[in-house]
Amino acid sequence: MVPPPPRGARTRARLTVERLRDLYPAATELSHENPFQLLIATILSAQTTDRSVNLVSPELFRRYPTAEDLAAADPAVVETLIKPTGFFRAKTKRIIAASRKLVELFGGEVPNKMEDLVKIPGIGRKTANVILGAGFGVPGFAVDTHVIRLTNRLGLVATKDPVKIEYQVCSTVPKEEWTGLSLRLILHGRRVCVARRPRCEECVLNDFCPSSLVRPKRRRPAPAASIAGPPSSRPVPTPNRPA
């Protein structure tokens, strides 16, 4: 059973949607011209940067523009083309296997339903949600490592389980915002709310983020004068820490 979101999560989610919308496009940084290219690029993006995928993908898609073409490709040629993305032998197997399954089950077309996308080897819910949102305009909330980190730091959820995060956030955010919020959280996680030391001082969410390192804790209401004691005995506000 999916636990309820933390208290106040709905307000924090609304503010996050509004402010990140002003900062980032609702877009993936993976270059693509159609859902097939996005699917292959997403598989290639595992354990590397989008930039390195974007360096190899134009030539890959020039040689293999369709699922049929890639399904019939010589693995040795594909390995050479995608080598800069790392783990190139495993990734070659994955993109050829995914292309074959697309041909076998869907006539070479990328399906636009979650239950169909996850039948393709190498495609889990995260990748499927990216393809749905960025490839088809179908609302989907993709949960990657950045989204796990940010949703917890922002107090939108209190779990590291990607499926629970997806369900909890989707229950607090309007459907039309799912794709944009996910893609923008990924960009914010790469540029500002980085894993090691978040750049809270430049973050547009730092006035309400419970993990902000720069926003002082809200002061408790001052106790009555007769029992307050001297100022030095009152609690001193300290910065919150990221989760």
Ligand code: SF4
């Ligand atoms: S205030 Fe800091 S911890 Fe919170 S979202 Fe921004 S960068 Fe991340």
